[in-house]
Amino acid sequence: xxxxxxxxxxxxxxxxxxxxxxxxxxxxxxxxxxxxxxxxxxxxxxxxxxxxxxxxxxxxxxxxxxxxxxxxxxxxxxxxxxxxxxxxxxxxxxxxxxxxxxxxxxxxxxxxxxxxxxxxxxxxxxxxxxxxxxxxxxxxxxxxxxxxxxxxxxxxxxxxxxxxxxxxxxxxxxxxxxxxxxxxxxxxxxxxxxxxxxxxxxxxxxxxxxxxxxxxxxx
Amino acid sequence: xxxxxxxxxxxxxxxxxxxxxxxxxxxxxxxxxxxxxxxxxxxxxxxxxxxxxxxxxxxxxxxxxxxxxxxxxxxxxxxxxxxxxxxxxxxxxxxxxxxxxxxxxxxxxxxxxxxxxxxxxxxxxxxxxxxxxxxxxxxxxxxxxxxxxxxxxxxxxxxxxxxxxxxxxxxxxxxxxxxxxxxxxxxxxxxxxxxxxxxxxxxxxxxxxxxxxxxxxxxxxxxxxxxxxxxxxxxxxxxxxxxxxxxxxxxxxxxxxxxxxxxxxxxxxxxxxxxxxxxxxxxxxxxxxxxxxxxxxxxxxxxxxxxxxxxxxxxxxxxxxxxxxxxxxxxxxxxxxxxxxxxxxxxxxxxxxxxxxxxxxxxxxxxxxxxxxxxxxxxxxxxxxxxxxxxxxxxxxxxxxxxxxxxxxxxxxxxxxxxxxxxxxxxxxxxxxxxxxxxxxxxxxxxxxxxxxxxxxxxxxxxxxxxxxxxxxxxxxxxxxxxxxxxxxxxxxxxxxxxxxxxxxxxxxxxxxxxxxxxxxxxxxxxxxxxxxxxxxxxxxxxxxxxxxxxxxxxxxx
Numbered sequence: 001x002x003x004x005x006x007x008x009x010x011x012x013x014x015x016x017x018x019x020x021x022x023x024x025x026x027x028x029x030x031x032x033x034x035x036x037x038x039x040x041x042x043x044x045x046x047x048x049x050x051x052x053x054x055x056x057x058x059x060x061x062x063x064x065x066x067x068x069x070x071x072x073x074x075x076x077x078x079x080x081x082x083x084x085x086x087x088x089x090x091x092x093x094x095x096x097x098x099x100x101x102x103x104x105x106x107x108x109x110x111x112x113x114x115x116x117x118x119x120x121x122x123x124x125x126x127x128x129x130x131x132x133x134x135x136x137x138x139x140x141x142x143x144x145x146x147x148x149x150x151x152x153x154x155x156x157x158x159x160x161x162x163x164x165x166x167x168x169x170x171x172x173x174x175x176x177x178x179x180x181x182x183x184x185x186x187x188x189x190x191x192x193x194x195x196x197x198x199x200x201x202x203x204x205x206x207x208x209x210x211x212x213x214x215x216x217x218x219x
Numbered sequence: 220x221x222x223x224x225x226x227x228x229x230x231x232x233x234x235x236x237x238x239x240x241x242x243x244x245x246x247x248x249x250x251x252x253x254x255x256x257x258x259x260x261x262x263x264x265x266x267x268x269x270x271x272x273x274x275x276x277x278x279x280x281x282x283x284x285x286x287x288x289x290x291x292x293x294x295x296x297x298x299x300x301x302x303x304x305x306x307x308x309x310x311x312x313x314x315x316x317x318x319x320x321x322x323x324x325x326x327x328x329x330x331x332x333x334x335x336x337x338x339x340x341x342x343x344x345x346x347x348x349x350x351x352x353x354x355x356x357x358x359x360x361x362x363x364x365x366x367x368x369x370x371x372x373x374x375x376x377x378x379x380x381x382x383x384x385x386x387x388x389x390x391x392x393x394x395x396x397x398x399x400x401x402x403x404x405x406x407x408x409x410x411x412x413x414x415x416x417x418x419x420x421x422x423x424x425x426x427x428x429x430x431x432x433x434x435x436x437x438x439x440x441x442x443x444x445x446x447x448x449x450x451x452x453x454x455x456x457x458x459x460x461x462x463x464x465x466x467x468x469x470x471x472x473x474x475x476x477x478x479x480x481x482x483x484x485x486x487x488x489x490x491x492x493x494x495x496x497x498x499x500x501x502x503x504x505x506x507x508x509x510x511x512x513x514x515x516x517x518x519x520x521x522x523x524x525x526x527x528x529x530x531x532x533x534x535x536x537x538x539x540x541x542x543x544x545x546x547x548x549x550x551x552x553x554x555x556x557x558x559x560x561x562x563x564x565x566x567x568x569x570x571x572x573x574x575x576x577x578x579x580x581x582x583x584x585x586x587x588x589x590x591x592x593x594x595x596x597x598x599x600x601x602x603x604x605x606x607x608x609x610x611x612x613x614x615x616x617x618x619x620x621x622x623x624x625x626x627x628x629x630x631x632x633x634x635x636x637x638x639x640x641x642x643x644x645x646x647x648x649x650x651x652x653x654x655x656x657x658x659x660x661x662x663x664x665x666x667x668x669x670x671x672x673x674x675x676x677x678x679x680x681x682x683x684x685x686x687x688x689x690x691x692x693x694x695x696x697x698x699x700x701x702x703x704x705x706x707x708x709x710x711x712x713x714x715x716x717x718x719x720x721x722x723x724x725x726x727x728x729x730x731x732x733x734x735x736x737x738x739x740x741x742x743x744x745x746x747x748x749x750x751x752x753x754x755x756x757x758x759x760x761x762x763x764x765x766x767x768x769x770x771x772x773x774x775x776x777x
Contacts, residue, residue, distance in 0.1 A: 175398025
């Protein structure tokens, strides 16, 4: 099951130091292979926790930028720089959200100069800047949709020169809408069945459980 | 995927004919025999542990038993003079730990949450498919129990399972009031999907990023509260008072490589699972830190462990591209109608069978020569993702599974048009630390919640019951701590010392210390900063009065 040994190699640089990597692997796995796993902060290693933020430059001169080390495959001549983003305190959501309340929680909302840096920085392809403009207009349902796959890596916040905090506002909107929704009830139950399901006899418990799976009742 | 074009043509050729095809549920006999022959738990390699409270009685794979028999990384004679004194120390920053921390907020207790990585860098955030709660019409709490009990082969602890299912609706309500957004139907009701082995639709989801949604809501709530956060602090040992009560932990700080003793009145172990041990060379869907630390720490404190011979190999880990090997491809794609196909384009199992059965069926196909081999030498079967749009309309796959699409498109694979190749991946630690209905372990002062515990799921867990577990039992453990917080007692390493004594009489014990903290493949190792006095053996221990009680500015909050 291990990768074949004939995989071609490339040279990359991470934090200024060169290493050899196998074509097809990610920056993160290349670092692991040479014992440099702590060079880039890591969490899930699967593209959803946002820990391993980096900036990347390519040898062929095409635009580089921010990305996740666990998802970006290596390529010849690539230069990588760790770009960890600090976790900072957040503002609590409200249960009837409007733009003024969002502005109160995150006063830099209106400082967006439409430079698009946040959208370019987002490793999840979220239209971050457009969504900030939607926040200003109070189009919260669409904002919630935009931020569905946000991994809170913080890159949009880190690259913003005007201290706008898009991902924090995104989750503020999502949570506020969630709080405003109707919440679930208590579900149906048939407590008379517990006697059989919790019988002292393990065989009987299993048999009763099989019956209930079939019909919802004991046969 | 030129290398697979022959097989892909067969998949496409059978697609239309398969649309309406119904496979019967697998019979109990067939399923038993499949598991016996092909499930990775049944390879017969287990052995008994040779040390500790369950010596000769607890069985598991040798790799796991070695971890339990290994020495601690804490140097001989290390004095656990507390640098931090707190009321509650939560170890683990995933869903269970953070849910507990939120319950303890505003209790007036000082709470520290220590985590190896950052808050939220955990298996919770990687969970995709959903969370179970019996909220549907025609469903019931008892049906939920029955499904989980049969799926767990009747090895579930009935009392724990009853609590899980009874508290399901309330746990989802709690998340909903915190602002978690679950998918809804047009009429505003929750959209419920089936999962493998559910007898009614019961799985709530946020697209295919349910764990991410739950974790980011919990994390956002935690970050606006007053819990003291100790990120990049791994627990490497538990402290006790010499009379059987757990009283703190020794943490290892990744950046300074120092050991930091913490004194606490209660410790909650919420350290998660162990997929990164990559048992039997399986790839894993787990995060970097899932190395079974909690099992090791609890066992040294003479807590019992359950079902360590049972692991969940999730049927659908990615097999291609190599960079995604082992990563989860959510079960809810099968719930939504996608078929599993062998190299010939044939279905071979009812896709909604229990997870262990589906995993065994995939392994059977591959081991009998009906799998597909990738250029890297991995094996797999097809998950026919393009079928989703055929069944539910164009754009359905992308709308419901944005995480999947995003991940594969980076590698020029479009699951809307091409099936994805999958093979079982080490996903979940079914067993773990024994707890009672309050989350108490065998030792006073020590609670446990979430994947680190055992008994609840028996020997096979159903989709959506783990996200529920962490919320129900994370909250429950915190409530129990509030009810029965022990008085402060001495912080010593006497359990460790006794363990070491017992170990010294054992031949052929492993030399590498545990907990390992990081996977073998990452080559990251616990190292101690030699120039720091506290890291040296006794004699060099700090002579100061010790017990500096204010935390050294943990994180960004004082």
